[in-house]
Amino acid sequence: xxxxxxxxxFRKYLNSxxxxxxxxxxxxxxxxxxxxxxxxxxxxRLKGAQFESTLRHGKYLFAQTDQKDWLVLHFGMTGFxxxxxxxxxxxxxxxxxxxxxxxxxxAFDCRRKLGLIDLTEDADQFIMGKxxxxxxxxxxLDLGKFKERLQGRSGAxxxxxxxxxxxxxxxxxxxxxxxxxxxVHPETPxxxxxxxxxxxxxxxxxxxxxxAIEKKADPQQMPQSWLLPRRKQGEKCPRCGGEIQKITVxxxxxxxxxxxxxxx
DNA sequence: ACATTGACCTGAGAGC
DNA sequence: TGCTCTCAGGTCAATG
Numbered sequence: 001x002x003x004x005x006x007x008x009x010f011r012k013y014l015n016s017x018x019x020x021x022x023x024x025x026x027x028x029x030x031x032x033x034x035x036x037x038x039x040x041x042x043x044x045r046l047k048g049a050q051f052e053s054t055l056r057h058g059k060y061l062f063a064q065t066d067q068k069d070w071l072v073l074h075f076g077m078t079g080f081x082x083x084x085x086x087x088x089x090x091x092x093x094x095x096x097x098x099x100x101x102x103x104x105x106x107a108f109d110c111r112r113k114l115g116l117i118d119l120t121e122d123a124d125q126f127i128m129g130k131x132x133x134x135x136x137x138x139x140x141l142d143l144g145k146f147k148e149r150l151q152g153r154s155g156a157x158x159x160x161x162x163x164x165x166x167x168x169x170x171x172x173x174x175x176x177x178x179x180x181x182x183x184v185h186p187e188t189p190x191x192x193x194x195x196x197x198x199x200x201x202x203x204x205x206x207x208x209x210x211x212a213i214e215k216k217a218d219p220q221q222m223p224q225s226w227l228l229p230r231r232k233q234g235e236k237c238p239r240c241g242g243e244i245q246k247i248t249v250x251x252x253x254x255x256x257x258x259x260x261x262x263x264x
Numbered sequence: 265a266c267a268t269t270g271a272c273c274t275g276a277g278a279g280c
Numbered sequence: 281t282g283c284t285c286t287c288a289g290g291t292c293a294a295t296g
Contacts, residue, residue: 001288001289001290002289002290003289003290006289032273059290059291074290074291075289075290076273076290076291077273077288077289077290077291078273078274078275078288078289078290079290093274093275111273111274111275112272112273112274112275112288112290113272113273113274114272114273114274114290114291115290115291116290116291152265152266153266153267154266154267155266155267155268156267159267159268164291171289171290172288172289172290173289174289176289250267250268250269251268251269251270252289253287253288
């Protein structure tokens with residue numbers, strides 16, 4: 001699930017729940033999801049500290065403590081956060097559980113274990129270490145910079161949009177949405193894109209992210225004119241009535257309108 | 265250097 | 281109902 005808009009929503013959720021609460025205890029329930037930090041070290045560094053601020057870059061969420069450590073979370077395909085008090089509210093696949101002095105807990109739930117739990121003293125260094133590209137929401141991305149980032153690429157435009165080294169944060173769902181709204185076929189080679197298409201992709205990228213965050217990344221709330229509510233083979237395109245098709249692009253299911261997103 | 269593919273995990277849902 | 285199979289909004293290492 002979690003792409004840039006989802007993780008941005010998680011960040012705000014953490015801000016409005018778990019900030020400025022003293023940490024009482026930390027349970028690492030899935031050691032295999034730890035990055036460089038050991039279970040013991042994570043527990044020691046967090047215990048007695050409290051989260052003071054958050055940062056998101058691409059699909060990574062960072063929470064800084066008053067001891068200046070950053071807890072790093074990546075949500076994989078199935079991760080989410082839940083802040084709760086009663087045990088019966090605890091979700092079913094908790095990989096990290098942070099207990100606060102106020103008796104509330106913050107759970108990091110990740111069913112498929114494809115995410116990451118880590119700790120770093122320097123978030124920027126961590127971001128560089130992962131080779132993450134520009135975050136189009138966090139950082140100013142004008143048309144010139146957008147085109148520059150795609151320079152010299154030759155693969156499918158969808159692969160480029162999803163490449164975290166080029167644009168950090170866009171995944172399968174939102175790349176499909178951006179392409180759909182830009183009338184561009186997902187397999188169009190990047191070096192075949194014309195000026196009009198590049199302009200459209202740039203402005204739709206910003207538009208889609210903005211709207212998705214406004215709607216709390218909740219698919220139910222997305223506009224009916226979007227592809228997102230109709231990502232299914234054989235559905236009708238809400239914009240032109242064309243048929244929604246499914247193909248595989250760089251190993252991922254891609255949905256697009258066969259009528260208004262023509263291959264070049 | 266860049267692009268593509270398979271492996272890594274688990275469980276929900278479809279189809280029988 | 282219960283079984284099997286496919287697929288899922290992630291990344292990374294290995295390959296061409």
